[in-house]
Amino acid sequence: MAGGSVSECKEYLFKVLVIGELGVGKTSIIKRYVHQLFSQHYRATIGVDFALKVINWDNKTLVRLQLWDIAGQERFGNMTRVYYKEAVGAFVVFDVTRTSTFEAVSKWKHDLDSKVKLANGDPIPSVLLANKCDQMKDSSNNKTLMDKFCKDTGFLGWFETSAKDNINVDEAARFLVENILSNDQGLPHEESNGDRIKLDQQTVAAESKSGCC
């Protein structure tokens, strides 16, 4: 999903998935990161596919990050391929106050790796988020264990985050984007996407008049 270069400035569009068990704070993290908001209450986000964050990465690089939430209603683990398709990175989120959500992490990771891969066949870069760390009782625990877990399950790394107190959300995103960018630069660009067609209102408005006769 890499964009082309316009003069000096490179523009990228990255699709990033945010997955994990129900109620671990996926939507909160997205809202915190994209809209700088946190609400104790939220409703299942109806009618929203993804949130867009535009990052001026450096003075030559613009990154448009699409964060795809699983619709609360796909929570039975049956996401469509549309959701996974052409994603280049993922956050897997669990809730530090509920161990069952951590136990599900490897299931989600496995599911992720089986459904989407980079063009070269590698798994997409993914970062583990230990969310709600503001509610964690003892914070001294098992950093080495977590590091080992990430290594074993194929995460690039992990962050303790709090959408509520805005802890580490930006850092985690920056870490993931760095990895996506380095993947992107390491890979030859896939065949030109120029002749792929999007169907939308603009296409219709601008449609060619070059009919047959």
Next chain:
Amino acid sequence: MAAEDLPSEFDVVILGTGLVESVVAAACSRVGQRVLHLDRRSYYAANWASFTFNGLLSWIQQQQDDTQPEETQDWCDLLEEGEELIQLSSQSSIRNLQVFTYTSKEDEVEEASADSVNTTEEEQHGPASQDDDSNQENLENHENQEENKENQVNHENQEENKENQVNQENQEENQENHENQEVNHESQEATITEGAEPEAEQPQSPAIPSQSEPSRKKISFAQLEKEGRRFNIDLVSKLMYSRGSLVELLIKSNVSRYAEFKKVSRILTYRNGEVEQVPCTRADVFASRQLSVVEKRKLMRFLTSCIEEKDDQSAYNGRPYLEFLRDQKLGENLQHFLLYSIAMVTEDTPTEVGLASTRNFLRCLGRYGNTPFLFPLYGLGEIPQCFCRMCAVFGGIYCLRHSLRCLLLDTATNRCKAVIDSRGQRISCSHVLLEENYVHERKNVATPPRFLSRAVLITDSSLHGSDSEQEVSMVTIPPITEGAPAVKMVELSSSTMTCMSGTYLVHLNCSSVSSAYQDLSPLITTMFSTPESHDQGRPSVLWCLYFNMEDGSAMEVEGHDLPSNVYVCSGPDGELGHEHAITQAELIFHKILPEEDFCPPAPNPEDILYDGGSAPSSGPEEEPSLQLEV
């Protein structure tokens, strides 16, 4: 991913994730209906699905194993006063499955096995790897075959991780109208090995295709498996008319945001044993080398004139279109192009139908490219999933591997009040949609189901011209012999993200005259190189699959002795476009919600403004509420 109980009440319960069901699901959810959408399968899109190569091998295996009837259970304790139970059971609409592998397996036995494990999409289904055994002479195994009346599968030696010999030759059993039984002697067999264990790979003798081309190194079966995820092999073979109702609906609803498309780049036809390109735009016509100057002028004049309805045309109403074309003094070349490739009709199609079809073709030209067609990247199986995603985004609940056991009929009103799902939960609802596989026994026996004959080939080169891997071709094939069906063929290159680089995916489709193998293999043998072909130098078939699928066009939405608020959604039909499915989805939607708009545009995610924290903040973060609030 945890299993949870479903809410006990919905507005619409939909069983089956085919195209019609998915469009209705999205449409209902979009206007605020609470939708529960289920599929008993482990994948989306039912008979409209697409599979990776390994996924398709698993699907083939499942079709062959899928014979055990679902257990009936007594649900009477869930009944309320004045209710009656209608049991549901599904029946597969796939018949006469046959698989042939024409490429060598290579020595990479261990590696192939390991790879198939890694690339299998559905974790709970064992990967099915397939050994090739295309050697016609190798018939010893046929001795102990018995005809199995339930399906064509002979489950000899079937034990876990052991060899599973599948005899797929007995084609006549499922279609009584097959008088022609000769093909029964054409013993071909595919051996399917359930192969997680390395030792399961051993018993197969490496069959080497005797006529493989020495000049080109063929892609082996092991490579197909290894690159299996590059394939997205559709069960249906269709294209999207660029002004057809599916394209218009995708645009109108903004569901189009979930998909990208490729232009079908050329129209080919098969004539006098050769594949030719059909000129269809003005530029094509003038650039054409096979047409004379006179023919070019005639063709342009004809195409221009038939855009409008004229009196001299109506004189031909009821008479064959071919007659009309002849009387326009169009030569044989042009008649062929116009009849088979542009109108895509047969010799006895009435003139008015032929002209309407020609106009539709011309109307769709030039919107996106120089043919009237588009094809979705990653295959047609994406389309139902796009609608499912839209439904989910607007609150629809999705469960795969989850079915309905029965409907609860309110006898006083003849309406379905509730359903019982496969976990025994009672769920109230106002409307129910069922995929057609659930109403088999209720079908009118007087009209036996019609079938489509399908073949899927993986080939090593394009039928026409260079192997640029960019072309997407529609190939129209008139009946090769008297009484044979006209075949529509679509050749996809790897640029459509449906096959691995270096291969082409070819879909053939026609109305069944007999089994898929009987209908299509003579043509395949002529147009491609297979071990049975006489002349080489054509694209080699590496692997192919034949099957029959029930033709969905005959299925009625209502009736079937079902309650008045239960609608039946048909499966794929044999037409090239999607008019049947989209028309039916809109019809069903308006029966459910007569006043509502069908698929109004969904807002653009980038335009949505979050309204920050207006709710009073107290208590912990809540889980998303199931009550939908739009």
